[in-house]
Structure formats: structure tokens, C-alpha cells
Amino acid sequence: MSSAAFMPMAARTRDPMRFTEHGAERLDAAALPMLSEIKRAVAGLPPHRPGVRLSSLPALSRLLGPDGGIGSHVRPFCTDVPQPVRAVLFDKTEANNWSLAWHQDRTICVRERRAVAEFGPWTIKSGLLHVAPPFALLAQMVTIRIHLDDVPPDNAPLLIAPGSHRVGLVREERIDAVVAQCGMHVCTALAGDIWIYATPILHASETAATPRRRRVLQVDYAEFDLPGGLEWSGV
Secondary structure (H helix, E strand, O other): OOHHHHOOHHHOOOOOOOHHHHOEEEEOOOOHHHHHHHHHHHOOOOOOOOOEEEOOOHHHHHHHOOOOOOHHHHHHHOOOOOEEEEEEEEEEOOOOOOOEEEEOOOOEEEOOOOOOOOOOOEEEEOOEEEEOOOHHHHOOOEEEEEEOOOEOOOOOOEEEOOOHHHOOOOOHHHHHHHHHHHOOEEEOEOOOOEEEEEOOOOEEEOOOOOOOOEEEEEEEEEOOOOOOOOOEOOO
């Protein structure tokens, strides 16, 4: 990975990933004007946990909504008005330096359990109700990662398999083959950058080679209601 990605903003090299072609794209400095506000909104969350699922944070809701400073960057990637439906804060540090194997995100967060065909199994994560929906629903969603800290190659950037969101549901025994077929891209970032990607894309994260703080606010967006009386939990 070229060190040019970490030069001052005016000198940065454009990342080759494009959402329409690869299923992922970096929006340089898109969150920079809101970065201090986002950091204040998440400052009181429990530290030293791989992922904290967020709910009932009005300050974030305003920013993440379709007309907010963050949500407005998501709208061009959708055909209708996207709403934030789940948010997770990842706070990786020297003392809390984990890795994540290649996988697809396969669950959504909802307000209450209802018996709806093809939805299941059900789980509780951080006290919030999650369910695995039909894959076709996930294929209509997008996810963003708002970087609160710099993420050079040695600080555990997200790894993606470009185009893997078009493969469909990838069974565990096929993941390595699909990654080999699609290749791998290292999603480096500066604080204030946003990565947006198709929610079902295969992705992973290694432990940081030179660990220091690496906070990422990850938000799922959907532009549709759920069937059978199910409701998005929201942010």
C-alpha cells in the first residue's frame, strides 16, 4: 500500500475502489466537520469492548439521519431515502487488539420479536434484539464506517473482497475461495474519512501490527420498512 494515502489531504492519492463497480468507496474527509461532535457523542460508552451497539443517542441520530451531516453523504448511493438502522462503535487499542475472520454481516437489529417467515435465528447482542433476515434484504442495504482515528496499514484497517457482495450468501466453507477469486483490498483511512460499502460484502480485520487507538463508528442504512410488523431498532 502506497504511503501516499497518508500524506496531507491535498496530496492524497484517490482510492481505486468505486461503489458501483466494487461495492465499496472511500469518501475522503466527509465526516471531518462533524468529527468532534461524534467523538463527544460516543465518549461515555464502555471502553475495552470489541463492539458496542448503540441506541437512544439523539446527537448521533441527527447527524446520521438522511438530512444530517453524515446521512447526506449516504443518499447519493441509494435510490430512496436511507435511514440509519443500526450503529456499532469499534474501539481497538493496544490492550484490546482483536482480529476478525472473513465474513458477511448477516443480522439486523429490531425492536421486538415477531414470527415472520425466513427471519431467524434470533440473538441478543449488547441487550439489543437481532435476527438474521433473508439475504435479499441485506443485499438492499449499505453500511458506512466513520473513522475517528487514522487507520494506516499497520493499524488494522478493514479488508474487503471487492465485488463479493454480488456472490450472494457465502457459506463458510466457500469463503476462502470467494476471497481468492475477488481479491483483497486494504481500506486505509484518515480520521474524518468515511468508507461506504454494500452490507453483504465479505470483509475482515487483522490485529494491529503497531497498535494504538482505532475508533470506528459503523452504521447500517436501509431505505425500506421491514415486513410482518417488524420494526428497525434505529439509532
